[in-house]
Amino acid sequence: MEGSSSDGRCALAAELAQVLQVVRQLEAHLGGGGVAVAAPAAGADERCRALVSSMRSSIDKSISIARSCCVEGRPMLPADAGTPESPPSAxxxxxxxxxSDSRCRANATGQCKKRKTxxxxxxxxxxxxxxxxxxxxxxxxxxxxxxxxxxxxxxxxxxxxxxxxxxxxxxxxxxxxxxxxxxxxxxxxxxxxxxxxxxxxxxxxxxxxxxxxxxxxxxxxxxxxxxxxxxxxxxxxxxxxxxxxxxxxxxxxxxxxxxxxxxxxxxxxxxxxxxxxxxxxxxxxxxxxxxxxxxxxxxxxxxxxxxxxxxxxxxxxxxxxxxxxxxxxxxxx
DNA sequence: TATATTTGACCGGA
DNA sequence: TCCGGTCAAATATA
Incomplete structure (x- = not known):
């Protein structure tokens, strides 16, 4: 599986790198690594939104790539190696x-016992x-x-x-x-x-x-x-x-x-x-x-x-x- | 005594 | 039927 997923990992890495880059740009727009106390300049907000949008796109791609690389289950973490894991609930x-919550019945107190939305x-x-x-x-x-x-x-x-x-x-x-x-x-x-x-x-x-x-x-x-x-x-x-x-x-x-x-x-x-x-x-x-x-x-x-x-x-x-x-x-x- | 934790049972989704 | 999430009584602790 390594061979088939290596390309995917490269693509994933590239996408994540892009995300990181965008984040850095965002940081730059908003005052960089320091403590920004002043409000962003006019127009910065729009740029930030655009950057966020870009990030979301890249993240979407990353997820798709990651998922395609992990059809057998989740990506293996070093810590997980050798550990029998739960099935790919995925x-x-x-x-x-x-x-599924719409069908969830409320209990006596009116609360659903199952996961909420x-x-x-x-x-x-x-x-x-x-x-x-x-x-x-x-x-x-x-x-x-x-x-x-x-x-x-x-x-x-x-x-x-x-x-x-x-x-x-x-x-x-x-x-x-x-x-x-x-x-x-x-x-x-x-x-x-x-x-x-x-x-x-x-x-x-x-x-x-x-x-x-x-x-x-x-x-x-x-x-x-x-x-x-x-x-x-x-x-x-x-x-x-x-x-x-x-x-x-x-x-x-x-x-x-x-x-x-x-x-x-x-x-x-x-x-x-x-x-x-x-x-x-x-x-x-x-x-x-x-x-x-x-x-x-x-x-x-x-x-x-x-x-x-x-x-x-x-x-x-x-x-x-x-x-x-x-x-x-x-x-x- | 009030509050928090433990733990077995119950419920619903997969 | 299995499993994860929640409830609630019992117990522990401050």
Missing amino acids: DGSAGSDHG LPKWSTQVRVRSVQDVGSLDDGLSWRKYGQKDILGAKYPRSYFRCTHRHTQGCHASKQVQRADGDPLLFDIVYHGNHTCAQAAARSAASVAEPPQPPPQTAQEQIITVAAEGVGGVTQALEPMLRPFSFTSTAAGTDEGGVAGALHQSCVSTASPFMSPATTTSECQVYELGGGSESRPRNVPDIEFASKTNSSMGADMEFMLQLDPDFFDNPGYF
Whole structure:
């Protein structure tokens, strides 16, 4: 299979390289790697939209290419080598996730027990030591409501939902699963956006508070986000671009899509909405250099790694090489 | 005592 | 029928 897929990989690499290039152009338009505090000049917005459109096109191609290369299943990650994996659930699951909900019966509380038509995206988070797993918290109040052994997976999957689900009707949820081949790598899949007060408060805070200078230069982090859903792609990518590379944007910090997730994932732990039990997050890691008092123990840093998910065959995969200061700077959010 | 976690059971889609 | 996602009672913890 290697021979037949090598061309595809080349094409895929080319497409992804193009995406990267466009991202860099976007960064340049919006102030580059620094902290952009001024609003983009008139006309820049249009250019950015065009660039985003271009990115989407390239990403679409990339996905097509990737899928054509992976007809036998998902692309093999090094960590997966030798690990019996779940069958190529592939694109079916991703696409069928939506649209089936109309037939979903509500339970006694009026809520569907099955998946909802919510935006879905995923990240992978790598911790640097086993002890760090407790710091996977992303800064929001999640309540664990289940854990399942997944067929073919070495580790169980944990299910979390927003603590304020019942009190505020916030339907955000996430799934966390340790990667088979790499105990330090976690797959995190988010469903839906926070609509609770903590999300609103964070949005407000991001608007009210001016960006702060980055406390330090963190190690390079790579984040890959796989956003799912036809509309979710656009909704996810566009807002995510704002807080990602440019920071002027407080206006862009709605809690939608990937931006919301990453925003939420990486907001500092100073949120008044956080429970004490969940005050450690990977984002605290990035506060270490800033002298955070609530630093997690033994957490030198965390790496967001690239994501390839078999169950996300129809996903948009989007890779950005972030400004190293991105996660250092609370002002980004 | 309130809140969070664990865990077996249930439900629905594939 | 299998499997993933969710519920909810039981249990643990602060």
